[in-house]
Amino acid sequence: MTKSDEGKTVSYWEASEDLLEKNALGESIETDVCIIGGGISGLTTAYLLTKAGKRVIVVDDGAIGGGETARTTAHLSDAIDDRIYRIEDWHGADKAKLAVESHARAIDEIERIAKEETIDCDFLRVDGFLIEAEDGGEDDLGKELETAHRLGFTQIEKSERAPIADFDTGNCLRFPRQGQFHVLKYLSGLAKAVEQNGGRLFSNTKALEWTGEDAPEVRIESGQTIRAKSIVLATNYPLMSKMFAKLPAYRTYVIGARIPKNSVEKCLIWDNADPYIYVRTQPENDYDVLIVGGEDHRTGQAEDFDARFGRLVQWTQKRFPAAEEILYKWSGQYLETHDGLAFIGRYSSSEPNVYLITGDSGMGMTHGTIGGMLVSDLILGKENSLAEVYDPSRLATQSIVDAVPEIISSTVPYVDWITGGDVSSADEIKKGTGAIISHGTTKIAAYRDEDGKLFKRSAVCTHLGCIVRFNSLEKTWDCPCHGSRFGTDGHVINSPAIATLAELKEE
Ligand SMILES: Cc1cc2nc3c(=O)[nH]c(=O)nc-3n(C[C@H](O)[C@H](O)[C@H](O)COP(=O)(O)OP(=O)(O)OC[C@H]3O[C@@H](n4cnc5c(N)ncnc54)[C@H](O)[C@@H]3O)c2cc1C
Ligand code: FES
Incomplete structure (x- = not known):
């Protein structure tokens, strides 16, 4: 595979x-x-x-x-995810300023390259809006604005709402000259x-x-x-x-809903919850796609994928009545840093x-x-x-x-070594699913494909030996310790692991 x-x-x-x-x-x-x-x-x-x-x-x-x-989801933004005020706290004002400017320069560079090489990639300049989450958000928009202005980014301004007709976002910060494209x-x-x-x-x-x-x-x-x-x-x-x-790995989830052409203003939206929701639109020929992401968690440390997509759909339908059929659902991995x-x-x-x-x-x-x-x-x-x-x-x-x-919390899942498996025998594994089987001191990652064929590999992550867990959404084995991911045949999809999950020794 x-x-x-x-x-x-x-x-x-x-x-x-x-x-x-x-x-x-x-x-x-x-x-x-x-x-x-x-x-x-x-x-x-x-x-x-x-x-x-x-x-x-x-x-x-x-x-x-x-x-x-x-x-x-290809938002092109200089509105720092971790906030400018945190970057200033951690790195000082000069480096925070350089960091924000570097993201703005990166957007300029993408625009320049697309133009120079005549790459037709739907590049568009749009405004970005940092909005307050209805619940659970950090009360930090004022602090972000104050820091941004003190560092000279006076183009960032307070706004009474983002320009979305059906969704009254309430107070927010507007970041001009952001971008979006077809990556x-x-x-x-x-x-x-x-x-x-x-x-x-x-x-x-x-x-x-x-x-x-x-x-x-x-x-x-x-x-x-x-x-x-x-x-x-x-x-x-x-x-x-x-x-x-220094690089904790996270999974994040995205839905793409069909909306009538130009029914939602073209802009980028992020709320201030943790994890936060991120929203943009993408043009198609005779309709647009509303792309909404969020519901992040540490890799290998959640399995309620349907519930996560369900919450994204609910969030979207409540605020964007134009949303019709859900055309896409996917997940992906990103790496945070310690600072x-x-x-x-x-x-x-x-x-x-x-x-x-x-x-x-x-x-x-x-x-x-x-x-x-x-x-x-x-x-x-x-x-x-x-x-x-x-x-x-x-x-x-x-x-x-x-x-x-969380920099230091990554070894918690080693506890899987001393717990039993998910099932006691391979017979319990249904088509299209996978489970860990405990066999003496051996942990087996077993997956049965849609034709009923069983694939078995060692469940020991080849990075530092945690036990992998089955990701039923992507049909992968995900390591809860540092985010390595493996295919059902054991090959590496995401590192730090480099080696394939080991084959099992003959019993
Ligand atoms: C759902 C989601 C939404 C996101 N939204 C945004 C957003 O809106 N804005 C934003 O700025 N960022 C966003 N990100 C983050 C951004 O997409 C990624 O950080 C970025 O695409 C990473 O690019 P990369 O080139 O570093 O890595 P990748 O695109 O992963 O490229 C690395 C490549 O290396 C290859 N590779 C790995 N190991 C080996 C090996 N041993 N030998 C040979 N090749 C190897 C892989 O096959 C891969 O193709 C998002 C991420 C996700 C998952
Ligand atoms: S033990 Fe480090 S990623 Fe699995």
Whole structure:
């Protein structure tokens, strides 16, 4: 099985645009820059480097653009998810200012590239509105506005309501010059431009490991090697890194409802609940799609998927009476960081030729684009004022550890080792479902496909040994500790794990 496992949900973008299948790498090669990962981070880096004349190779273990970039909702925003005032508390005023500006510059860059490369990707400038949740929201809009103005972002203003006819949002903050686009059309255009500039893209090519230092090299699962002067880890979670404690993984859920054309004002909306709801529209030929997301939880730590979609549908129907049929339901994964900013830059001082882009913090369209801009500058030897802001080696200060307790809560699910399985025998597993079976000291991840065929693998996560749990929505095995995910045949979908779930020894 490949990444398009049977049973996984299909996002709006995947349904409306083909993912880019390229040839797999067939021979060992040498290049200037090897980029692992063909999402928005990897392709933006590839685009900027090929434009600057570098020889670039991008490898992806699935289709190009088939990772979390295909699962996004593609709000382009400089309204920081964690709030500007928290970024100021954690990083100081200067870095907070640079961070906000960097997201605005990323939106400008996407607009510029789309124009220069004539990528028809529905790019649109829209306003964004941070609204108060009806219940459970943080009372922090005033504080956010005060901080924004003090740092010079006076374009952000208080508004009595967002401009949605049927939904009286009440007081909110308006963020002008945000953006939205069709992410896979954009990625397709980027890929085409990279190839026109001499870059080479390979899909179904899994990188197993890399070495940096004097002779950087990437080893591919099927045996080839790529020798490069620089390596960029754009794999969402950086391949082979030990940053999992700083990168808690979350699942988030999205619905897409059909609405009459232009019945809802084009804008971005986020409420201030935790987890928060995020809303936008996307144009189709003779109707629009209202895209509503939320209901986030730590990966592997919830299984009430229907209830989560149900709450999103209810929320939508109550506020958007124009919503008709629900056309799409999907979920995806994102990575928070311990301090609200992505990690972008040199992997470590001992591996100066290896770079990473990770920790999207729910803003991976812009963080991924910032990543491409910053890493390409570093590789090209150009100064970039953001290098320190996004430096991956920065440490959590005590104030951050106090404010974000979940950094240290990731080992709780080890308790699954001492509990029984979900079922006592494989006979109890119905078609299309999976369950953990306890057999002596062995934990088995067993899945029965729609034809009745049983797939069994070890249930021990190959990262650090937690027991995986079945995700009945995506038909995957999800690790509740640090967010690794595996297909029903055991292959890795999301890292930090690199190795497939182990085969079972003959009984
Ligand atoms: C539901 C949802 C909604 C979101 N909404 C927004 C939003 O509105 N705005 C926003 O800014 N962000 C949003 N995000 C976040 C954003 O979509 C992601 O952060 C961003 O797409 C990540 O891009 P990436 O290129 O870093 O990673 P990916 O797109 O995941 O690309 C990484 C690639 O690396 C490949 N790969 C991994 N391991 C290997 C390996 N060993 N060898 C070879 N290839 C490998 C994968 O196959 C994948 O294609 C959302 C995320 C989700 C899930
Ligand atoms: S992801 Fe770390 S133990 Fe599974």
